[in-house]
Amino acid sequence: MSKRPSLKSVRLWLLGVxxxxxxxxxxxxxxxxxxxxxxxxxxxxxxxxxxxWLFDHFTSDxxxxxxxxxxxxxxxxxxxxxxxxxxxxxxPIRWAVDPVIHFLRGIxxxxxxxxxxxxxxxxxxxxxxxxxxxxxxxTFIATxxxxxxxxxxxxxxxxxxxLSRGERVVSVLLPAAGPQIFSGLQVSLQTAFVVxxxxxxxxxxxxxxxxxxxxxxxxxxxxxxxxxxxxxxIGFAANFLFDLVRRKVxxxxxxxxxxxxxx
Amino acid sequence: xxxxxxxxxxxxxxxxxEPQGQRPARLDVVHLAKSYGTGDGAKKVIEDLTFSVSARExxxxxxxxxxxxxxxxxxxAGLQPTSGGRAAIDGREISGPxxxxxxxxxxxxxxxxxxxxxxxNVVLPLRHLRLPKAxxxxxCDEALEAVGLAHAENQFPWQLSGGMQQRxxxxxxxxxxxxxxxxxxxxxxxxxxxxxxxxxLCLKIREGFGMTILVVTHDIDEAVYxxxxxxxLGSKPARVLRIVDVELPSPRDQIxxxxxxxxxxxxxxxxxxxxxxx
Ligand SMILES: Nc1ncnc2c1ncn2[C@@H]1O[C@H](COP(=O)(O)OP(=O)(O)OP(=O)(O)O)[C@@H](O)[C@H]1O
Ligand SMILES: [Mg+2]
Numbered sequence: 247m248s249k250r251p252s253l254k255s256v257r258l259w260l261l262g263v264x265x266x267x268x269x270x271x272x273x274x275x276x277x278x279x280x281x282x283x284x285x286x287x288x289x290x291x292x293x294x295x296x297x298x299w300l301f302d303h304f305t306s307d308x309x310x311x312x313x314x315x316x317x318x319x320x321x322x323x324x325x326x327x328x329x330x331x332x333x334x335x336x337x338p339i340r341w342a343v344d345p346v347i348h349f350l351r352g353i354x355x356x357x358x359x360x361x362x363x364x365x366x367x368x369x370x371x372x373x374x375x376x377x378x379x380x381x382x383x384x385t386f387i388a389t390x391x392x393x394x395x396x397x398x399x400x401x402x403x404x405x406x407x408x409l410s411r412g413e414r415v416v417s418v419l420l421p422a423a424g425p426q427i428f429s430g431l432q433v434s435l436q437t438a439f440v441v442x443x444x445x446x447x448x449x450x451x452x453x454x455x456x457x458x459x460x461x462x463x464x465x466x467x468x469x470x471x472x473x474x475x476x477x478x479x480i481g482f483a484a485n486f487l488f489d490l491v492r493r494k495v496x497x498x499x500x501x502x503x504x505x506x507x508x509x
Numbered sequence: 510x511x512x513x514x515x516x517x518x519x520x521x522x523x524x525x526x527e528p529q530g531q532r533p534a535r536l537d538v539v540h541l542a543k544s545y546g547t548g549d550g551a552k553k554v555i556e557d558l559t560f561s562v563s564a565r566e567x568x569x570x571x572x573x574x575x576x577x578x579x580x581x582x583x584x585x586a587g588l589q590p591t592s593g594g595r596a597a598i599d600g601r602e603i604s605g606p607x608x609x610x611x612x613x614x615x616x617x618x619x620x621x622x623x624x625x626x627x628x629x630n631v632v633l634p635l636r637h638l639r640l641p642k643a644x645x646x647x648x649c650d651e652a653l654e655a656v657g658l659a660h661a662e663n664q665f666p667w668q669l670s671g672g673m674q675q676r677x678x679x680x681x682x683x684x685x686x687x688x689x690x691x692x693x694x695x696x697x698x699x700x701x702x703x704x705x706x707x708x709x710l711c712l713k714i715r716e717g718f719g720m721t722i723l724v725v726t727h728d729i730d731e732a733v734y735x736x737x738x739x740x741x742l743g744s745k746p747a748r749v750l751r752i753v754d755v756e757l758p759s760p761r762d763q764i765x766x767x768x769x770x771x772x773x774x775x776x777x778x779x780x781x782x783x784x785x786x787x
Contacts (some may be wrong), residue, residue: 403622405605413633
């Protein structure tokens, strides 16, 4: 397994990095002389981007949004995996919890926001709770499915060699369900992102989503575009980081799948 | 009809945990029956099995595919409940995985953790034994060396061939140093040379560690070469057709032993039992 990238993969990389740059360039030149209020020149948008997000609103809004996202997502991830384990490994709990879960998962995550507003008001707790709850379900369901699908053969090995409960969880169940848990976490990340923005569109105008909406309502079109641009960048960065972690943790899985496909 | 050495060897189908011959029985299987499922849908796999394995003995189980050999081993390893009779180690009934036992599974592709390297797979069962670090490493090195996989210790199971994976599973069992080692067609997917080496390894660890070994195999030559006794299973649901005492001089030797006329006679004996329509 050589580490040196082949010519082909270098070319693919260039394509991946180059395409967005080309699109940005097209946007830049096509919009350069634009007088349309709704499609201001990219130069102007970038200007506002720098002024708004990198200076004026960085701590007051960007950081607040990111913190809500990170906190809500982290709570969701940890809780979903933990509750998923308890649910999958205990038959009575599974029977008790299953119907409730299937009822709740059917509700679109954004629809939960009003409920939390009426319960908790417009504060940060409401936003974080909405994000956490919405992001909980995809990972929870994936964890339960993943654990139910763990190979009987591996569990038999764990029994024969009398692994302790802790060893079983850490060395067998968690890694075996790992690929599915990560698929769930990825969906949860998108959900958390959507709910983060949605939760900011109500209540106090704090956060990236709130600022973007406010800009649109006040016809500050360049500001609105810069907000959308920022959301795009954050979404991209979050997915990029997620993929980095996934590749590291699931290296065995990715490797074995690649080998299985090749043979 | 049965063995010509009745006087010195255990009687076929003898019951209970009483000492037999010069060695006490370690593993006792008495009228063991096993069905999968319950009620109308129940599938009877094992009708009635009785045999025992003495301390430091090597017993091979042969029988046609699908007769219930793996099922029997799962009952002995405490992975499946029995539906009748009993299985006991040193007179204690087996109700869960016994601490003194290791099992090498038939399905090697589902018995190694794909997220652990070869070495970590071997170490996994040893962790809760709380061995000193040096001993842990020594055991692991020795086991991997014994199956000829020292060079592959940092690879993942899915990077190895089937035969190599099976040898990792064997190494894992060896490093565990069980008193009773049970193996389900352990050498089925390795080449002839490696197979001979592993058979001799099996004889060597019996001498070296005083292990009691039970091996399921399809290969009658292998059964006769390895075993002190061969348990021949037949009919459906499974019964013991015969327990054949293998009277071959030890130490055994791949070339010498297999060339003996007694060897040919013994294998013909077993083969005729299997070939005979049940
Ligand atoms: N978990 C199970 N539930 C129901 N039936 C089973 C189960 N496991 C095995 N069987 C059945 O029991 C019978 C014996 O299977 P077993 O795997 O023990 O045979 P075997 O002697 O090991 O065969 P082979 O030599 O091919 O490995 C088969 O008919 C099989 O279909
Ligand atoms: Mg089998």
